[in-house]
Amino acid sequence: MWKTILRRVLLMIPELIALSILIFLLAKLMPGDPFTGMVTPETSPQAVEALRIKAGVYDPWYVQYWHWVVRMFHGDLGMSYQFKTSVGSLILSRMGNTIWLSLLTLILSYSLSIPLGLLAGRYENTKLDKGIMIYTFVAYAIPSFVFYMLGVWFFGYKLKLFPTSGSVSVDATGTFGYLLSRLDHMILPACLQAVLSVTAVVQYLRSEVIDNKNQDYVKTARAKGVPEKTIFTRHIFRNSLLPIAAFLGYSITGLLGGSIFIEQIFNYPGMGLLFMDSILNRDYSVITALVLLYGTLTLIGSLLSDIILSLVDPRVRIG
Numbered sequence: 001m002w003k004t005i006l007r008r009v010l011l012m013i014p015e016l017i018a019l020s021i022l023i024f025l026l027a028k029l030m031p032g033d034p035f036t037g038m039v040t041p042e043t044s045p046q047a048v049e050a051l052r053i054k055a056g057v058y059d060p061w062y063v064q065y066w067h068w069v070v071r072m073f074h075g076d077l078g079m080s081y082q083f084k085t086s087v088g089s090l091i092l093s094r095m096g097n098t099i100w101l102s103l104l105t106l107i108l109s110y111s112l113s114i115p116l117g118l119l120a121g122r123y124e125n126t127k128l129d130k131g132i133m134i135y136t137f138v139a140y141a142i143p144s145f146v147f148y149m150l151g152v153w154f155f156g157y158k159l160k161l162f163p164t165s166g167s168v169s170v171d172a173t174g175t176f177g178y179l180l181s182r183l184d185h186m187i188l189p190a191c192l193q194a195v196l197s198v199t200a201v202v203q204y205l206r207s208e209v210i211d212n213k214n215q216d217y218v219k220t221a222r223a224k225g226v227p228e229k230t231i232f233t234r235h236i237f238r239n240s241l242l243p244i245a246a247f248l249g250y251s252i253t254g255l256l257g258g259s260i261f262i263e264q265i266f267n268y269p270g271m272g273l274l275f276m277d278s279i280l281n282r283d284y285s286v287i288t289a290l291v292l293l294y295g296t297l298t299l300i301g302s303l304l305s306d307i308i309l310s311l312v313d314p315r316v317r318i319g
Helices: 002-029 045-055 062-074 087-122 128-141 144-158 175-195 199-213 216-223 228-238 243-253 260-267 271-280 284-312
Strands: none
Touching: 002 062, 002 284, 087 128, 087 175, 087 199, 087 228, 087 260, 087 271, 087 284, 128 199, 144 175, 144 260, 175 260, 199 228, 199 243, 216 228, 228 243, 243 284, 260 271, 271 284
C-alpha cells in the first residue's frame, strides 16, 4: 500500500508542474496588471512604468514563470499589491477563519445528511422518503447565492438573530467572549451551507441502503431470524457508509478552500473572499498562489479519499 501511495505522490509532481504553468499563463492573460489601478491623474506615468519594469512585467513569460517558481521553493510567494504584505502571511491569516467555518459546516452537513439518507433508504417509497427526496431536489436546484441572500435578509436583518458580516465583533472581550463572538458569526453561514450541501450524501446513502437491503447476506440474516433492527444497524448501515467515506478526503482538503459565495455575501474574511478580492484587483501573486493551492488540495483530496476507502474496506485497493 505504501508503495502505491508513493507512486501516486510521484505522479502528482508532473501534474502540479502542468497546473502551475497553466495557472501562471491564465493569470498573465487577464486584462491589465497589478499597477493598472494605481494610475490616477496625480500619478506619474513614468513612476508606474518604473514599477512595471522592476516587477518584470515585460520579461518573457517563461522568465517570469521561472523566477516565480524559484521564489516559491524558497518560501516566497510574492507580495500582495493590494494588501501590501507577503502572500504567504496573507493566506495564513485568512486560512484559520475558513477552516473553522468549513469545519462547522462539515459537521452540520454530515449530522443532517446521514440520518436523512438512512431514513430515506430504510423507508423507501413512503411519504418520509418522498419528502426527503423533494428536499434534496429543491436544495440541488435552488441557486446558492439566492438562498444565502434570503437567509441573511430573514435571519440577519428581519429577525436580527445573527450578525451579517465579519468573523468576530470588535467589542468582544476576553477569551470566552472572543470565542463566543466567533461562533456567533459562523452559525448562520454554516447552517445555510449545510442545508444546501446534503444532496449528494443523502442520495448516495439512500441508494446504498436500498441496494444493501436486497443483498444475499441480508436475506440470509432474515432467514436465520435476526431482528430487523440488528440487520439494519450491523449490516446495512455499516456497509452503506463505505462510499460516504470516499467523500471525506475531498471534504477534509476542502476545509482550506472556503466558499466564495458565502464569504462574499457575509463579508467573511476567509480564503474565498480573498480570492474574489484578488481577482477584482488583479493581484496576480495572490491569484496564482490560491489557485495552485486549490489544485494541490484537489489532488491530495483524491489520494486521501482512496486511502480512507481502502482502510475502511479491505476489498478496495488503490492503484
